[in-house]
Amino acid sequence: MIAMDPRQARTRAVLQEAVLETVERMPLADVSVAALARGAGISRDTFYRHASSVADVLADALENRLDAAIAEFTTFDGIARERFERAEHRLFAHVAEHRRIYLNSMGPGLAEPVHGMLVGRIESALADYLDEHPDVAPIAAGHLSRAEHHALYAAYGAAGTVGVIEHWLRDGAAGDADDIARSTLAVSAPWWWSS
Known part of the structure; x- marks a missing residue:
């Protein structure tokens, strides 16, 4: 990966902070590139050198916030069930x-870049995980390879x-996040954390 120029990194960080602050106050659909650029103290031209839409900037900013949780899942070295419990929580x-x-990113589902970022991550x-633990997943009869099953x-x-996240958000994200995590784990296939 090519290292980002320090000015570009600063601009990207300012844009991400601006989009998080803005979308916390108002719906994503109402945030224009011009308003976000103004709030970040940059020009529209500079904005478009870094992103194609406000939603893309938001997805990048949320992904940066999510990275610690994902990193913990990928590097966890304990009991598999605990790995999944911690990650879900x-x-x-x-x-x-x-x-x-x-x-504020809903309308009625998550904006595509945000939805795509979550699913992708x-x-x-x-x-x-399946690459590291190929034998935990069942292989159904048929002609699919192990890699195709895993995918x-x-x-x-x-x-x-x-x-589940979208359903929870449609309900206003009411209720305890830990309860939602436990319920999600309860419907997950237990082979994920088998030996």
């Missing part, structure tokens, strides 16, 4: 911490989890 705690931002973490399982797990 961290994920829903992240959404709860940024509740207003996620709620979770799917990638699950796929990596399907990771996609299904990620999309289901983000579906």
Whole structure:
């Protein structure tokens, strides 16, 4: 990966902070590029050198906030069940911490870049887990390879989890994030954390 120029990194950080502050106060659909650029103290031209839309900046900013939880899942070196429990609790705690931002990103579902970021990050973490633990996943009869099964399982797990997040947000993200995490784990296939 090519290192980002320090000025570019500063501009990206300022944009991300500006979008998080703005979308916490108002719906994403109401935030214009011009208003966000003004709030970040940059020109529209500079904005478009860093992003194609306000939603893309928001997805990047939320992804940066989510990275610690994802990193903990990928590097956890304990009991598999605990790995999934901790990750699920961290994920829903992240959404709860940024509740207003996620709620303001709904219309009625999450804005596509935000939805895609969540699905992509979770799917990638699950796929990596299956690469490290290839024997935990059942292989159904048929002609799919183990890799194809793993890709399907990771996609299904990620999309289901983000579906729960969207449902929770449609209800105003009321209730305890830990309760939502426990319920999500309860409907997850237990083979994920088998030996």
